């Protein structure tokens with residue numbers, strides 16, 4: 001990753017480059033700042049710059065074997081440590097490297113919850129475990145592969161166990177030459193004070209609205225207007241902005257699924273309903289649950305719409321336009337039935353009932369509800 005690929009944070013880039021070019025590169029650097037401001041991206045850009053074979057005054061070259069290796073499948077002198085879910089006492093970050101490399105390749109803007117979800121261990125507490133402390137010391141004691149720097153990027157050092165942190169202190173007290181430690185923290189106040197005092201801390205600020213909007217336009221293809229709207233709601237975090245756009249895209253799909261389901265249920269189009277069930281059955285459980293939740297919201301909103309109390313409804317323009325014609329089909333005779341069917345479907349999804357059968361029988365029941 002090049003410095004030019006890091007969103008905003010020009011002052012931090014310049015400071016890092018100045019230090020390096022003046023030969024004042026600290027052996028332990030802490031980049032701290034709220035999630036989504038680009039700490040990990042900056043650490044990767046610095047690591048790439050240190051290992052690049054033809055780095056210029058402002059950036060790595062992006063083309064030498066080192067740069068290409070980092071971009072593709074990792075570099076033997078660039079190491080990573082990050083919070084993981086321990087499978088046994090000997091679990092280290094090495095056991096998660098394929099997932100981690102894949103995640104990094106998709107972009108350096110992700111949060112802890114994204115990472116945990118990727119490892120398939122939702123709901124468990126992620127730490128940098130004891131065994132990883134020894135693993136780091138072992139890696140850093142090796143001679144560098146390329147004869148130059150060795151870099152270790154540690155994401156979220158606030159999640160080090162006490163024993164792993166102590167191992168790290170040993171290294172920081174007697175650093176090996178040409179070894180650079182880059183710590184990236186979303187909450188520096190939770191880092192062990194003895195560790196914190198041995199690092200040079202650089203604070204990264206939340207990104208400005210215009211910086212986020214420009215990135216959304218350029219990287220995510222949003223129109224200038226949409227980019228500004230999403231950026232304003234992102235609170236300085238590009239990550240939050242990314243989450244907003246994916247939720248917006250998602251609800252469009254849900255809306256279309258809702259509309260076609262209701263139309264076919266009214267028309268008693270059994271074939272269409274079977275196709276609808278097939279499509280929904282391939283969506284994955286989490287999205288199926290979100291779809292059912294979204295449908296509960298729309299049924300409720302359409303029911304309320306009949307009372308002509310616009311201050312009580314929260315629909316988007318598209319949803320309201322549909323409600324204008326559809327709301328009369330949701331009335332006091334069937335609203336409870338709709339809600340019951342939706343929550344029953346949600347329970348069935350949670351209990352792993354065969355999705356095709358479940359959604360088809362759910363869709364058929366709606367043909368009865370909607371005509372009440």
Ligand SMILES: [Zn+2]
Nearest residue numbers: 052061064067
């Ligand atoms: Zn290079």
